[in-house]
Structure formats: C-alpha cells, structure tokens
Amino acid sequence: MASFLGTQINPKSFHKSQLKFYFILVPIGLFMLLPVIYVISQAFKPLSELFLFPPRFFVSNPTLDNFARLFRTASGTGVPMTRYFFNSIIITILTIVLTILITLATGYALSKKRFKAKKTLFSINQVALMFVATAVAIPRYLVVTTLGLTNSFAAHIIPYLAMPVGLFLVKQFIDQVPDELIEAAKIDGANDWHIVTKIIGPLVKPALATVAILSFQFIWNSTESSNIYVIDETKKTFAFYMNTLTAASAGPAGVGIAAAAGLVMFVPNLIIFIVMQGNVMDTMSHSGIK
Amino acid sequence: MVVENQLEKKEGKLKKFFQTKIKPAWEKVDKDKLSTVLLLAPYVILFSLFIVIPVLVAMGLSLTYFNVIEMPVFAKMGGFYNYIMILTQDEIFLRYVLPNTLKYAIITGPGGYALSFLMAWMLSQIQATPRKFLALALYTPSMLGGVLTGVIFRTLFSGDKSGYINAVLLNLGLVNTPIDFLQSGDYLMSIMIFVTLWSSMGIGFLSMLAGILNVNREMYEAAYIDGIKNRLQEIFYITIPSMKPQMLFGAVMAIVGAFNAGGIGVALSGSNPTPQYAGQLIVNHIDDYGFIRYEMGYAAALSVLLLLLILLFSRVAYRLFEEKDR
Numbered sequence: 001m002a003s004f005l006g007t008q009i010n011p012k013s014f015h016k017s018q019l020k021f022y023f024i025l026v027p028i029g030l031f032m033l034l035p036v037i038y039v040i041s042q043a044f045k046p047l048s049e050l051f052l053f054p055p056r057f058f059v060s061n062p063t064l065d066n067f068a069r070l071f072r073t074a075s076g077t078g079v080p081m082t083r084y085f086f087n088s089i090i091i092t093i094l095t096i097v098l099t100i101l102i103t104l105a106t107g108y109a110l111s112k113k114r115f116k117a118k119k120t121l122f123s124i125n126q127v128a129l130m131f132v133a134t135a136v137a138i139p140r141y142l143v144v145t146t147l148g149l150t151n152s153f154a155a156h157i158i159p160y161l162a163m164p165v166g167l168f169l170v171k172q173f174i175d176q177v178p179d180e181l182i183e184a185a186k187i188d189g190a191n192d193w194h195i196v197t198k199i200i201g202p203l204v205k206p207a208l209a210t211v212a213i214l215s216f217q218f219i220w221n222s223t224e225s226s227n228i229y230v231i232d233e234t235k236k237t238f239a240f241y242m243n244t245l246t247a248a249s250a251g252p253a254g255v256g257i258a259a260a261a262g263l264v265m266f267v268p269n270l271i272i273f274i275v276m277q278g279n280v281m282d283t284m285s286h287s288g289i290k
Numbered sequence: 291m292v293v294e295n296q297l298e299k300k301e302g303k304l305k306k307f308f309q310t311k312i313k314p315a316w317e318k319v320d321k322d323k324l325s326t327v328l329l330l331a332p333y334v335i336l337f338s339l340f341i342v343i344p345v346l347v348a349m350g351l352s353l354t355y356f357n358v359i360e361m362p363v364f365a366k367m368g369g370f371y372n373y374i375m376i377l378t379q380d381e382i383f384l385r386y387v388l389p390n391t392l393k394y395a396i397i398t399g400p401g402g403y404a405l406s407f408l409m410a411w412m413l414s415q416i417q418a419t420p421r422k423f424l425a426l427a428l429y430t431p432s433m434l435g436g437v438l439t440g441v442i443f444r445t446l447f448s449g450d451k452s453g454y455i456n457a458v459l460l461n462l463g464l465v466n467t468p469i470d471f472l473q474s475g476d477y478l479m480s481i482m483i484f485v486t487l488w489s490s491m492g493i494g495f496l497s498m499l500a501g502i503l504n505v506n507r508e509m510y511e512a513a514y515i516d517g518i519k520n521r522l523q524e525i526f527y528i529t530i531p532s533m534k535p536q537m538l539f540g541a542v543m544a545i546v547g548a549f550n551a552g553g554i555g556v557a558l559s560g561s562n563p564t565p566q567y568a569g570q571l572i573v574n575h576i577d578d579y580g581f582i583r584y585e586m587g588y589a590a591a592l593s594v595l596l597l598l599l600i601l602l603f604s605r606v607a608y609r610l611f612e613e614k615d616r
Contacts, residue, residue, distance in 0.1 A: 109330050
C-alpha cells in the first residue's frame, strides 16, 4: 500500500504535511514554557534588575544572590530554611517508598489472586479515582486527630499513602503479566513474597516509576499537612515554607527569593520526569478505564 | 525440687498445648488466603481510614450542628437543616459560589479535556523525538503544583507597574494605570480559568497520547478503504472509538483536576474570601466555613454537595465513553 495517503499516526519519517502541526505545536509549547522561563530568569536576577522599570523578561547579569539569601533565610520563629528542606526530602522519600510497596502488593492481589471481594474492591477504587481530598479536609483532620498523628512526621506521610490512581495504573499493568509465569513460579515453590519481589516487581517497573512520579509530585508540592495537621514549625515542609515566604514578602527582594525557592522546588520534579518519561508513557498505554 | 518439677510440668503442658491446639489450627489456616489478606491489608486499611471514613463522616456531620467545641447536635428539619440553608438562605453560595464553580468547572473540565485531546492528537501526527520534547513542554505546567503556580502568576499579574503583564500593557499604551488584576472582581475568574487551562495537560493528557499512539494502524487503512475521507472523520470514527478507555480515564482526571485546582483563586489573590467573591469556589467556601468560622456541620454539607457535583460530571463522562459490550 505504497500509495496509501491516509493517516500518519506516529510517523517514522518527516513529511511536509507534518509542518502544519509543528506550526501549531511549537508556539503553544513555547507559550506553555514562558511562565516557567520567566520564574527561572527572575531567580537569577540581581536586586537592581528586580527593581527595574520597565521589568525585563530575561536576566542580563545573572547572579546566585537570591539562592544564597534563600539558604540563609529563616522563618519568623527562627527555623532555618535548610530544616524545612531536609524535612521535605525525608518525608518525600519515605512516602514514595511506602506508596510503591503498598501499591505493588495490593495491585498484585487485585490482579492475580482469587478472592470474593476482588471485583468490588477494584470498582470501589475506580470510583475513588474521582476522590477530591480537599472536599473532605475537615473529616480527614478529625481522623488524623483521632489516630493521634497530629504534630508528628507521620501526619505528612500516612494520610497520603493510599493512592487510588496509583493502584489503578499498577493493577492494569500487572494484568499484562501472563498468569502462566506465576503458575510456573508457584510450581517451583515460590510464595507470594517471592512472586511479588522477584517476578512482578521487576516486570512492572514502568508502572512503579509512574507511581513514584505521581506520589513525588503530590507530596513534594503539598502544603495541606503542614497547614492543618502539624503545628510545630520544625516539622513543617519546604512547600509550606515557600508559601509563607511568598505571601509575606511584598517587595522585589522577596520576589527574587521566592523565585529561587520556586526553582529549588521545580528542578527535582523536572529531572525525575525527564528520566522516567519513557516509563510513564509505557504505563499510560494500559491506563484505560474499561 | 518441687519448683523445678512444677516448671517442667508447665513446660510440658505448654508443649502439649502447642502440639494439640496451635499447630493443627495453623495447619488448617489457608496460607494462600492469609497471604492475600496480608497483601491487601495495608492499602485497604489506609484507604478506609483516609478516603472512605472521611466521606462517611462528612455525610454524617452534614446532618448536624457542630462547632468543634461542643458535641455535634442533630440538626433541625430532620437533619437537613444545613442543606436547606445552603440551597435557600446562603446568599453568598447562591449568588457567587455556585455560579462561579459551575462556570469554572465547565470551562476548565471539558475545556481542558478537549485541549488535552487536541494536543495529544497533534503530537501523535509528528515524529517521536520532537514529540517527546513538545509533550514535555505541554506537561511541565501540570507538575508545578499549586504553590509554585501561585508564585509565578502572582509575579506576572502583580498589580503595580513592576508586574510584567502590567508593564507590557503600559508600554503598548493599552492602559494608563496598572490594573490590579488579582484584587479585582472583574479579572480574577478569567485569570483562574487561564491558569487552570494552562496547567491542565497532566496525566490524563499523557494517557490519551499513549492511547492514540496505540491505535492499530490497520484500522485506519481499513477505514479509508471503507470510504473515510478526511482527518476529522478519522478522529470520530476510528481514533476516539478505539481508545475509549483512555478517553474515559482522561475525562475523570480532567474533572478531578479541575475541582482539585479550586484553591488557585485564594493562592492568586492571597485571601479567603477572594476579593468581591469573584474567585470563590465551593472548595474555598468549605474552608471558609470549616477552618475560619468553625461551622463544621455546614462545611460538611458543602463537601457532600461538592462530591455529588463531581460524581454528576463523571457520570456524563462514563455515559459518553464506557464500553457497552461487557
């Protein structure tokens, strides 16, 4: 079918009929990035340029002053910025690791084990995809208080471990693993622990990477737990600190620090996503709701 | 001697107890079932505690008067007092919050969704390497999170002449004095919608992109033999029907994303309530009553209404895209 002029979905080579898409996509892509580029440029502006009128989009004499000042700042109560940063790193790592373990175990059980409530559990989880946590922030707060988690590090982690989207994606991905593989392992004497860690885990790495990214993006950027569950300043997170920083600082000096803090928040996000983009797209091929 | 004897006797009893009772009981336990339970337990417990119970508690509290200090009291009018008040007496809710929420959700939900699909489809028409970069550019805004998004747009739309947008407008001579975008009832909602659309190409967008790329090529070839003429027909007769599951996932993510981003008005203007209630959405109204006025029963009733609204939107999506042949 050499003369087939139909679709060119996922074309292998360039053809001038693709140009029209570039003409639309490239400007939109740049437009989407403009605000991000602006904040990056802000972060490197010296004080004199932040004050400048009319303001310039790009920085002309880049400096690391804003970062230096950011790392020297402390909250009103004297807690240094580095403390918030360190808290965020610990909380994020723990949350990601635990979320992956829990999601993998449950995804395996929902996909490959046989039990009565299996279908029901999966459809409940599917309904929970629509769950908007902010809607029930108050009852959630009551649960956290009842469990005695208030004002502890656990309050940043435990409420966010059950991630319906993550479970959904991992389960759909495990469905692709042939049952025969698991049967064969069982005949060789493997128990569920072995199956999960030695067979399923390595096979569904792309889905787990996706869960890690989603969990990272949520927890790294989240201020909810610091706002409501935790009172002790020394236990709050960087996202929270950044929020107070930008709310309190009206002057251009504050704008520079806020932009620097924004960049510190954004760069890990970007790096992790770029490294794992392939894995994410792999997972998304199996993301459909049937 | 006596003591030792007694000890030995006890040990023997314990051994016997273990041999006759525990061991057979343990052997009777279905190891496979036990392992299933253990695999499921952590998720099911956490899911119940932080998702199911809060929703149930919200439903329960919505029927009460609860000010946090005293015990909740069952509300008047058969418990529906809060709902009746919201739907008949709450002027702010009826005049600002509900219309705002509907306007915002209808534009950013379906709008963001259509935009995501369109972008995903165009991306699928170009080669893999440039596609990767452009997809990253489109996805980037969605990974910034509410706080950083707020910071970026607060500086861009800042109300004095050092704000970039204002500077550009002044420079072009379009305005004479800087516009206080974020404190003005006239602009806040439009800016919120713009910002949300800007950051709407998230995981649903990636899902749809993967879905489009996975449609079987032969389907298109067959369709052209059957007489499909152009790209538009191709999209409606082949692409969308073959990726309904991804379309549905994308739709649910778009709806949830739209409602989750509801805090943006407060993040931009820096105050709850937002100036002249221009950017007030149900989410902010809940916070206002829950965390500022401590009227928990009333706030809970608002939460239940919000969840119902999300469910309603999702039902529409399911109607459109659910696979009927199962």
